Amino acid sequence: MGRRILFITTDQQRFDALGCNGGTVARTPVIDSLARDGINYTRAHPQNVVCMPSRSTMVTGQHVATHGVWMNGVALPEDAPSIALTLRQAGYRTALVGKAHFEPLLDPFLRFAENRMGRDGTHSEMFTMPDGSVVPHRGFDHMEFAGHGAAGNLHYVGWLRSEHPEVMGKFVPNLDGDLEVTTEPGGDTMAPQVRTTNDVPRGWYHTEWVADRTIAWLDSMGQDDDWFCWMSFPDPHHPWDPPQSELHRVDWRDLDLPAGYIADHEEREKVLASKPAHWMGWYDGSFVSNYEAPLKWVPATLQPDQVREINAMVHVKNELIDEAVGRVLASLRARGWDDDVDIVFTTDHGEMQGDFGLLFKGPYHVDSLMRLPLIWRPAKSAGIAPATVTAPVGHVSLAATFASIAGLPRPDYTEAPALPVNDDDARERGFERVLTEWDSVLFGKEVGVRTIFRDNWTCSAMLPGTLHDGTEGELYDHANDPLQRVNRWDDPSVRSLRDDMLADMWDHLPSVVSPRRTCDAPV
Amino acid sequence: MAYIRRDIHIARTPAEVWGFLGEPARLHEWFPISGCRVEGTKRWIDLPTGITFEEDIHLVDNHQRRFVYSIVNNMLIKDHFGILDVVDDGHGHSIVTYSTQCTPNVLALVTAGAAGQGLAKAKRILEGGN
Numbered sequence: 001m002g003r004r005i006l007f008i009t010t011d012q013q014r015f016d017a018l019g020c021n022g023g024t025v026a027r028t029p030v031i032d033s034l035a036r037d038g039i040n041y042t043r044a045h046p047q048n049v050v051c052m053p054s055r056s057t058m059v060t061g062q063h064v065a066t067h068g069v070w071m072n073g074v075a076l077p078e079d080a081p082s083i084a085l086t087l088r089q090a091g092y093r094t095a096l097v098g099k100a101h102f103e104p105l106l107d108p109f110l111r112f113a114e115n116r117m118g119r120d121g122t123h124s125e126m127f128t129m130p131d132g133s134v135v136p137h138r139g140f141d142h143m144e145f146a147g148h149g150a151a152g153n154l155h156y157v158g159w160l161r162s163e164h165p166e167v168m169g170k171f172v173p174n175l176d177g178d179l180e181v182t183t184e185p186g187g188d189t190m191a192p193q194v195r196t197t198n199d200v201p202r203g204w205y206h207t208e209w210v211a212d213r214t215i216a217w218l219d220s221m222g223q224d225d226d227w228f229c230w231m232s233f234p235d236p237h238h239p240w241d242p243p244q245s246e247l248h249r250v251d252w253r254d255l256d257l258p259a260g261y262i263a264d265h266e267e268r269e270k271v272l273a274s275k276p277a278h279w280m281g282w283y284d285g286s287f288v289s290n291y292e293a294p295l296k297w298v299p300a301t302l303q304p305d306q307v308r309e310i311n312a313m314v315h316v317k318n319e320l321i322d323e324a325v326g327r328v329l330a331s332l333r334a335r336g337w338d339d340d341v342d343i344v345f346t347t348d349h350g351e352m353q354g355d356f357g358l359l360f361k362g363p364y365h366v367d368s369l370m371r372l373p374l375i376w377r378p379a380k381s382a383g384i385a386p387a388t389v390t391a392p393v394g395h396v397s398l399a400a401t402f403a404s405i406a407g408l409p410r411p412d413y414t415e416a417p418a419l420p421v422n423d424d425d426a427r428e429r430g431f432e433r434v435l436t437e438w439d440s441v442l443f444g445k446e447v448g449v450r451t452i453f454r455d456n457w458t459c460s461a462m463l464p465g466t467l468h469d470g471t472e473g474e475l476y477d478h479a480n481d482p483l484q485r486v487n488r489w490d491d492p493s494v495r496s497l498r499d500d501m502l503a504d505m506w507d508h509l510p511s512v513v514s515p516r517r518t519c520d521a522p523v
Numbered sequence: 524m525a526y527i528r529r530d531i532h533i534a535r536t537p538a539e540v541w542g543f544l545g546e547p548a549r550l551h552e553w554f555p556i557s558g559c560r561v562e563g564t565k566r567w568i569d570l571p572t573g574i575t576f577e578e579d580i581h582l583v584d585n586h587q588r589r590f591v592y593s594i595v596n597n598m599l600i601k602d603h604f605g606i607l608d609v610v611d612d613g614h615g616h617s618i619v620t621y622s623t624q625c626t627p628n629v630l631a632l633v634t635a636g637a638a639g640q641g642l643a644k645a646k647r648i649l650e651g652g653n
Contacts, residue, residue: 108633
């Protein structure tokens with residue numbers, strides 16, 4: 001019997017969403033307690049700021065350039081390395097419950113296993129690997145999927161359709177009639193993708209369903225089984241339509257505007273204009289580079305009260321997640337497993353949530369999207385002391401961390417070592433930088449960004465694309481400019497720092513897998 | 524309207540490749556659909572999700588080795604045009620291209636993605652794989 005692993009992810013959750021990271025609105029005592037008893041990483045970045053590439057890094061332990069899921073809509077190959085498979089081969093029982101999204105969701109041809117399993121209500125699909133071994137999809141014995149509402153082919157949707165069809169129409173539909181990401185306005189402020197009339201009972205909401213199904217799977221484990229369970233909440237990702245019964249928790253009228261929101265529009269536009277052109281292009285609606293940014297919504301129209309209302313909805317969702325995590329942890333305690341379970345909590349990427357007058361996500365490598373919650377609460381039996389790690393770390397270390405917890409050597413396919421347990425450990429093992437990549441090509445609009453965070457600076461290089469000639473970039477000094485408003489890319493006084501960071505970045509980025517895989521869906 | 528193309532090289536003569544891909548009623552043998560039916564210039568294809576697409580066949584040109592069709596009368600797809608070409612690569616083998624234009628834009632990606640998978644399967648079949 002070894003250490004079990006509960007890997008908890010959310011979707012599109014900011015660093016400052018949690019009380020342990022300075023959040024002052026949503027009450028997150030359960031996750032805060034994990035941080036208090038474990039290791040809280042205060043500078044954790046994803047290797048990409050949208051779902052599919054980021055999640056592919058989590059499961060493979062590889063940078064985006066290597067696993068090749070370079071944008072949403074590009075499927076992770078079925079034979080890609082998987083830490084779940086590695087753990088399974090070592091005797092672990094494995095499950096993923098909730099949002100997977102290693103494969104496109106919009107899939108009318110049912111080309112992808114996630115959608116086939118969801119539609120058929122099955123929980124595994126066998127796959128023959130190149131070496132002839134037959135394994136369950138991505139190495140998970142059990143897969144049970146949910147997404148952001150009541151559309152698609154996933155298990156949660158099938159459950160709603162079967163058990164509670166009357167609430168199917170309560171959620172904001174993800175797509176509009178043109179199959180573009182919806183801009184449907186709602187709430188008190190007519191903010192995009194807000195709905196305050198979703199009267200789905202809390203117990204039927206996907207956050208609760210993910211916790212319920214996780215508990216059910218854990219209940220099916222033998223007392224001495226080793227297991228790896230990835231519990232993956234679709235929230236607090238938009239649409240912002242939590243159960244109406246829970247909206248009383250946070251009144252948007254009571255909220256301050258977030259620090260990252262620049263209220264004065266002239267100042268806001270001046271800041272945006274100092275960044276590479278795709279920033280202002282998204283803001284004024286002239287350049288929508290990626291499907292995750294709704295085509296028919298213009299951020300320049302965003303009003304302060306809409307920012308408040310959206311933030312209130314996010315806080316409600318975050319509280320529901322915290323309470324759902326609490327239920328799962330209680331089930332672990334009831335089984336007597338608490339001392340032997342490692343818990344890792346993170347999210348796939350952040351959300352602009354009003355910063356710079358923007359919402360959603362895209363090729364914007366600032367803390368809003370890149371600085372993430374990451375907490376590792378080691379099993380008590382491991383004897384690892386609580387710590388706060390300020391050194392830069394990335395999701396690319398997760399797979400090696402899980403292997404380490406299981407007592408396995410670092411898998412050959414991983415590109416980063418296991419997470420450090422404190423800052424001394426980080427220093428000794430060379431955690432100096434974290435890298436993030438962006439590529440998108442959507443109907444002729446191409447954007448590429450490569451970013452390094454090091455020494456409390458962020459440096460991003462734009463690749464040649466539709467709006468950029470490859471000379472543009474961003475350089476932010478987090479110590480003196482924590483909101484990243486002053487782009488110092490062209491500041492001669494920090495030119496040598498910029499050049500040094502860029503050289504370091506290019507030295508450490510792996511080569512891009514070639515040929516580039518096709519993008520077969522928008523998301 | 525979005526425009527997407529997929530292409531593949533197949534180590535078989537254009538005549539051999541066209542003999543397979545140029546037959547509208549054999550689409551289900553290589554494209555990721557569950558079945559198809561052809562009546563004159565109409566084709567109906569059944570998707571694994573249970574959806575049926577109705578298509579108009581505009582051209583089956585055995586000389587140019589070109590197939591042209593449209594998805595019609597579809598609640599989601601407002602406008603569509605697809606072309607499959609088989610051309611000689613200059614060395615006696617074939618280059619197959621599938622081009623599509625579609626509204627809504629995103630369905631061009633999805634349709635071309637399915638075509639890409641289908642062309643890869645056609646290559647395996649024609650070159651003697653599984």
